[in-house]
Amino acid sequence: MPQTYRRLDLSIDQQHALLTAARQLAEEFAGTFGTETIELFLHSSYDQLALHGKIPNYLPLLAERFARQRLNALARVEGHSDGRPVVLFLCVHNAGRSQMAMGFFQHLAADSAVAWSGGSGFASEINPAAVASMAERGIDISREYPKPWTEEIVRAADVVVTMGCGDACPIYPGKRYLNWDLDDPEGKSVEDVRPIRDEIERRVRRLLDELEVPTA
Template sequence: MDTSRDQSAGVSLNTEEARLVRDSAERLQREFDGTFNTETIERFIHDSENQLTSQATISMWLPVLIERVARDRLKALARPEDSTVTKPAVLFLCVHNAGRSQIAAGWMRHLAGDRVDVFSGGSTPAADTNTGVIDAMAAVGIDISTEYPKPWTDEVAQTADVIVTMGCGDACPIIGGKRYEDWDIESPTGHPADVLAEIRDDVRTRVEALTVSLGVVA
């Protein structure tokens, strides 16, 4: 695998990776059967693939990311069309989607379960989730080891009831009428385990307060 190309060059999927993407399209068709037709799902798969491959420097994990980004976009689009949707949607954003936003999303899923639709993203996604953050969350029984940094998308930002920003500044989406919260949380990058634990616990306190304000008891 060629890892020497600069970010602007992008990458192409090999034969096996392309097959995995086709498999993901089939899974999404089953998941959204009755909500979106095959053509719509394939369009979002292809669009997500183009977006991610154009920004990537290596193709490792891209099939997984393509499926997850496409799923998030479809899930977001399905919310307004489903009159039964009453639960809130929260989008957590930071720069790299590798630390703070992953911690927050992990806590929200853990505390609120399926009572909240949880999304996360980054303005400039990293290649991998911070391993120290993964370990810090594992220490309290929350597994985020299968999460990968991904970009935020317009579909998700538009459907979110609350957009929580953590350090992404002007790169974060600004959408009129949305509820925003800006959390002043230190980046986990480069910190030892004891500091990561403090950051993790700080985020938990904020997520608990957010669930209360949304009418979801943590």
């Protein structure tokens, strides 16, 4: 079992939660990554999310989820791929456009493909109007959380879709990039977000067709 190193900046409860998370991840990635790698990814994920986290008690759980995504990405980069296409949706805050795109992609593709998202300057919470507009379509993104992108996540993606992050978006030679010119839903009402949502759905469906991914 991993023995997560002591973090003096964390409460006892937070340290315990991270230790539990490290043990869980160690079980999931046994034979793929060692303790040192898992703890490094878990604690660096915590530190990145803590930059904007509003509710410290939730950060260990979110750090575990983010670390799991990053470790899955690293495994793909190192050749442990299951063959499913991976699409990464990037915007500025990872609170609206990229979250809605990921929501549609996951809903339509189910287990046939993988979708991730990130932001160049990620926000502290998901845009409530984006959550509400997606709920109207029967898709729940309320449990998602804004997060940055990392090198292994970008490298593992087959397609990177950018939405307004401009020069801040990471560029890797040989990777397929798509730029979707979409209005930013920040500060908009649910009524104003609906046209953005609908355009995102159209583009996601088109992308899935291009990737020959069966949809639900």
